[in-house]
Amino acid sequence: MRSETMSRPAKQIHLAAHFPGVNNTTVWSDPEAGSHIDFSSFVHFARTAERARFDFLFLAEGLRLREQNGQIYDLDVVGRPDTFTVLAAIAAVTERLGLAGTINSTFNEPYEVARQFASLDHLSAGRAGWNVVTSWDAFTGENFRRGGFLPQERRYERARNFLRTTWKLFDSWHGDEIVADKETGVFLRDARPGAFRHADPDFDIVGQFNVPRSPQGRPIILQAGDSDEGREFAASSADAIFSRYDTLAAGQAFYSDVKGRLARYGRTPEQLVILPASTFVLADTDTEAQELAHEVRLRQVSGETAIRFLEQLWNRDLSGHDPDGPLPEIDPDPGENTVSRGRASVRMYRDPIATAREWRERAEAKKLSIRELIIEVTGRQTFVGAPETVAHGINDLVQADVSDGFILVPHLTPGGLDGFADRVVPLLQEWGVFRTDYQGETLRDHLGIGVDR
Incomplete structure (x- = not known):
């Protein structure tokens, strides 16, 4: 299927860039791999995304370095700076690029x-985005005074209450419109911009x-949960949702x-x-790209x-x-995780025994070793090929309602996005499915959502 032959008007593609930092995506052995903490790396990456007219740059965040068998292991980056600090600094060296970051709703407070976020939205002239996440492990909680953890069924309840509370704070600057608290009915005789009152179980x-x-009223809300609770949370409260489905x-099933x-x-x-979220590997020909992808x-x-x-x-040593x-x-041991700490580990797989069975069948059928x-x-090398092949791959999936766009995760930073910006984006622009310039000032404008007031 080639999207330019489709009868309906072409959808406009949304593109964002993820600066990796909490996984093994980066090929550190490559001579072009740069620092994940020097500000120059963030500047290069952000400016590349902006000149390519991407919607936003995204930073993930981990609140504790993961451990496996009692040791910090090589699936993490050591030394990632604070998300708000980095995004505020990037705001000063960019003009239109959206700035989104992960902030935890379990171990923070709404105020x-x-x-x-209101400050970041002001500093960036309306480009702030918040990826709302939850935590459930006591290992991460040990870094915080409250400690402990939340069971699965309570994580999203607290997240919803957290978000409602922050919305009340964002909305408190409507001035004279605030005359009574909607939940308690308490009349605020001294109602003035910024006055708030909120009560819920959390x-x-x-x-x-x-x-x-702030310029957007509220920051863009992003969410990444794939469970039924996560999907419902996104439908009720989010402006964008990350998806792990790119086939x-x-x-199409997730999208629908x-x-x-x-x-x-x-x-x-x-x-x-x-x-x-999708990776990509570019080369002059499809064959060269496939060979490079294998090496990566x-x-x-x-x-x-x-x-x-x-x-x-397996949840075993x-x-x-x-x-x-x-x-x-x-x-696998389906019980409580004892090997990996600070990561979903076994909880990533709803049925570890069934997943192991599927892996065994695949390994036997293809004669694969553990590493293979x-x-x-x-x-996650979703798009591999020459520039035109990659551009068609992205466009075809968007036009087929698999997604509205992609968050690209390069295997090299800070320069891994350069080739995509120089060789793939111009093709999408030529086909009329991606902007040639920003049409608005804010992240809401880029996403086509409009100002939340």
């Missing part, structure tokens, strides 16, 4: 987060919000399901943008890394196994 606060209404059938939930909240399909995967998944990935499913040998004969299997099942 502080609302104040930080938060009970009252006071004065000290940051005026035709799975992507999430978009179909919006009506019950009085929303239209255009009010939620679906963006899978070998560098991303060493023998040791393959064993560590396998341990996350597998350090004695040969990464070039077969899968373990023993089944892990390279295959963890691969």
Whole structure:
């Protein structure tokens, strides 16, 4: 299928760029791999995304370095700076690029987060985006005074309450419109911009919000959950949702399901943008790109890394196994995670035993070693080929309602986005499916959502 032959008007593609930092995506052995903490790396990456007219730059964040078998391991980056600090600094060296970051709703407080995002939205002239995430492990909680963790069913409840509370703070600068609290009915005789009162099972606060209404009203809300609770949370509250589905059938099913939930909240399909995270490998020809992609995967998944990935499913110490040998004969331990800390690990797989069975069947059918299997099942090189091949691949999936665009994750930073900006974006622009210039000032404008007031 080639999208230019389709009868309906072409959808406009949304593109964002992820500066990686909490996984093994980056090929550190490449001479072009740069620092993940020097500000010059962030500047280069952001300016490339902006000259390519991307919607936004995205920063993930981990609140504690992960451990496996009691040691910090090589699937993490050590030394990632604070998200708000980096985004505020990038705001000073860019003009239109959206600035989105992950901020946790489990181990933060609404007043502080609302104040930080309202400030960032002012400093950037309306380009702030918030990826709302939750945490569930006590290991991460040990870094915080409250400590502990939330069970699965409570994580999204707190996140919803957290978001409602921050919205009340963002909206508190409507001035004279605030005459009574909608939940308590308490009349605020001294109603003035910034006055707020909010009470729910998680938060009970009252006071004065000290940051005026920002250019977007509220920051763009992003969400990444794939569970039923996560999809419902996105349908009710998010402006964009990350997706892990980038194949035709799975992507269309996810797209249809999430978009179909919006009506019950009085929303239209255009009010939620679906963006899978995807990697890419470019070369002059498709054959060269395939060869390069294979080399990249070998560098991303060493023998040791393959064993560590396998341990996350098996929930067992597998350090004695040969990464070039077969899968373990023993089944995964489906109980509480004891091998990986600070990561979803076994919880990433709803049925570890069934997943292990699928992996064994695949390995036997293709005669794959542990490392070869892990390279295959963890691969995210969605787009591999010459520039035109990659451009068609992206456009075809968007036009087929697999997604509304993609968040691109290069395997090199800070220069890994350069080739895409120089060789793929011009083709999408030529076909009329991607902007040649920004049409608005704010991130809401870029996403086509409009100002939230």
